[in-house]
Amino acid sequence: MLDRKFLLAALVLIAAVFLCGCTSDGGNDTATATTAAPTDTGSAATPEFLKIATTTSLDNTGLLADLKDRFEEDHDVTLQIIAAGTGKALEYGERGDVDVLMVHDRAREDVFLDNGYGINRRVFAYNYFMIVGPESDPAGIAGMTPEDAFVTLIEQAQTNPDVVVVSRGDNSGTHAKEKAIWTSAGYDYDTEVAGSGEWYVEGGQGMGATLQMANELQAYTVSDSGTYLAYKGDIDLVPLVDEGDVLLNIYGAMMINPEQFSYVNSEMAKEWINFLITPEIQQVIADFGVEEYGQPLFFPALGNYEILGVTPEEAESPIP
Amino acid sequence: MNEIIDGFLTAIHLIVTFDPEVYEVAFRSIYITFSATVIASVISIPIALFLAFRTFPGKRTIINLVHTLYALPTVLIGLVVFLMLSRQGPFGFLGLLFTPGAMIIGQVILVIPIIIGLTYSALVAMDPVIKDTIISLGANYFQFMASILKEIRFVVYATVAMAFGRAISEVGAAIMIGGNIRGYTRVLTTSIALETSMGNIEFSMALGIILLFIALIVNFVMTSIRREAD
The missing domain is CATH 3.40.190.10 (Periplasmic binding protein-like II)
Known part of the structure; x- marks a missing residue:
């Protein structure tokens, strides 16, 4: 039975x-x-x-x-x-x-x-790549060159807890581009940026997930324009820096x-x-x-x- | 809060209207995990019997190892199986990486320790009188094993159900070994991970509810079998 x-x-x-x-x-x-x-x-x-x-x-x-x-x-x-x-x-x-x-x-x-x-x-x-961030733009990078924007972000982040940057952190093409911008802004990525404090969040995920994470944290991040536009409806982040030869993707x-x-x-x-x-x-x-x-x-x-x-x-x- | 309610409603809609993509992913999950559970059971139960009724040097160590492997991290399985099946790995010539077959292999490895360990525990905890009785009735080796298994069958059912639940809910290995290829190696868990990252919360919720539903059915079947026994 x-x-x-x-x-x-x-x-x-x-x-x-x-x-x-x-x-x-x-x-x-x-x-x-x-x-x-x-x-x-x-x-x-x-x-x-x-x-x-x-x-x-x-x-x-x-x-x-x-x-x-x-x-x-x-x-x-x-x-x-x-x-x-x-x-x-x-x-x-x-x-x-x-x-x-x-x-x-x-x-x-x-x-x-x-x-x-x-x-x-x-x-x-x-x-093109773009630097996107919260509309309030606590670091005030809107309209800067990508390099100046990065310098401003890292400097502001030392004193202003509202300035947070989310990085792909996954060796992707976008991450490589971000590293290249840090280098041309005059920073050594591995010693001065990665793991340098709570302001720099290495998400380790794909572009879509990273945009969502940046949105939740109201943080800045580097995105390709295509993914940003596709996600724009779901997030409040706005493009702040989108001009500069280095941003070509x-x-x-x-x-x-x-x-x-x-x-x-x-x-x-x-x-x-x-x-x-x-x-x-x-x-x-x-x-x-x-x-x-x-x-x-x-x-x-x-x-x-x-x-x-x-x-x-x-x-x-x-x-x- | 609205997002959760909306997601839930859409999920129900996708389920009751038999959305083909939702069902395809769900059936693939069941297919892969069912195959893995059957294969793992066939391998593990004889090993558990062997461990329980034979004594040999190093047995204690093996049993400790099995118990430790209960907590085998699935991403570690993912990494090792990836390296084994990659074209550069020892089994690369099989061309199995990024196929459902590879995912089955990963899940088999995941649940083997669970089935061996729990079956072994049940065998050890069994009343020795039963064992002696079976032997005194003149059973040969296979008859003995078959009778023993029959004695602990409810534990085995529960163990297998637990293994099934563990395998179907796993995501780390599935994504590394299967590659999350749409229509081919995309299963419930990897799909939920991807769809959530793409902002398709409703679709993720629908898949999550189905996953829960499958667990519920498996559990229901197992409890009704056990109730029958009492």
């Missing part, structure tokens, strides 16, 4: 599992398919997955989800998007755990390419070098990157979010290579 009841419970659970296998078309079947993928890539069969490690801003804004749907419409592939900071994405790339990187830290990208881990970088979008996509990691899905990786720089998709990027947020979250790289300081090839030439 008892055991029968247990058996019944077990059956119900098993049924639930099977049901899940069918409805979530990505359970059972895909798991086996992925394991088989590395051997398939060599043959003529179309690879089914493309693993993309991306900076959180492209994902948090919803841009990638939009592009993913468009790409999957006419390609026989499932994009698997792993949103991590640029630092972590580069780490995944160096370990050969993904096929494509979409990141925004030119300096570290250059090192990555020089070391032979990645090839065929193309820039596909850009926007360039998004690049690159393939993992198949000579380093033979199993990567380089065919589809190439297709994806070339897809990103087509005039059609560049227009999609330019229009993304305009309806919802009143202004674009990202600008297309097409035709703007001079602003970006890259070669026209890097912005416009498809990978052969």
Whole structure:
């Protein structure tokens, strides 16, 4: 009697599992398919997955989800998007755990390419970083240059407890940019800024979460303009500093070098990157979010290579 | 306060209207954790029997170790499994990183100590008379083990339910090993973490309520089995 009841419970659970296998078309079947993928890539069969490690801003804004749907419409592939900071994405790339990187830290990208881990970088979008903070602006940085704003923030924070800065603190592209601004403002980041007091909060999370945290603390933080606009409705922070060459934020996509990691899905990786720089998709990027947020979250790289300081090839030439 | 009430109402709406994304994530969670719990049970229960009825040098140490591993930090599991399954790791050739299979492996490791430890405790606490009776009835090795297990089956059910609860509510390892890929390795807990950071509080609440609901069902099944026994 008892055991029968247990058996019944077990059956119900098993049924639930099977049901899940069918409805979530990505359970059972895909798991086996992925394991088989590395051997398939060599043959003529179309690879089914493309693993993309991306900076959180492209994902948090919803841009990638939009592009993913468009790409999957006419390609026989499932994009698997792993949103991590640029630092972590580069780490995944160096370990050969993904096929494509979409990141925004030119300096570290250059090192990555020089070391032979990645090839065929193309820039596909850009926007600007901004320093956002509470509307009351207790440190009074509105309208300053980024460097002056940072000097003011760190000086004010010593005496005014209302001046708090939240940092990504996660080696992401945004964090790298913040460090670069500290350096050009004349501070040694590791000794004078990081861990230097309660005013400097290292959140260790993605861009969206960091904006939310800064909002809760009524603190200052550095954000890319895209994520800020996407979150603007939920938070009270306002952009205080948004002009300065140092604030340019360039998004690049690159393939993992198949000579380093033979199993990567380089065919589809190439297709994806070339897809990103087509005039059609560049227009999609330019229009993304305009309806919802009143202004674009990202600008297309097409035709703007001079602003970006890259070669026209890097912005416009498809990978052969 | 409004946010919490609104979130709760929207959550109920998402649940009763069978929002496909909410249910997909929920079923994936159940699928992964159910698989992990079954696999871990099959591995752990024989080990618990072995530990309980055999004496060998170092046994005390092993049992202490098992008890210590109850508190195994899930992020540590996440890190170790990541390093093992990464392409640069010893099992990288399997291509398992960022798949549901990898998440199952992580959860198996998480709950094995719990199942071994609690089953072992039940076996040790068992009345020795029962043991002697079974042996005196002339049971062979497997019959003996089967009878013993039958004696403590309610403890085993409860243990397995507890392991299930621990695994399904875990987030640290799931995000590191699975990568939180939408439609593939995104489960209830990783989804709640992400959606909250994206400001989708209602969606997070709906997922949280479902998570709680699953725990409730598991608990209900277990108590009704035990009530039947009394």
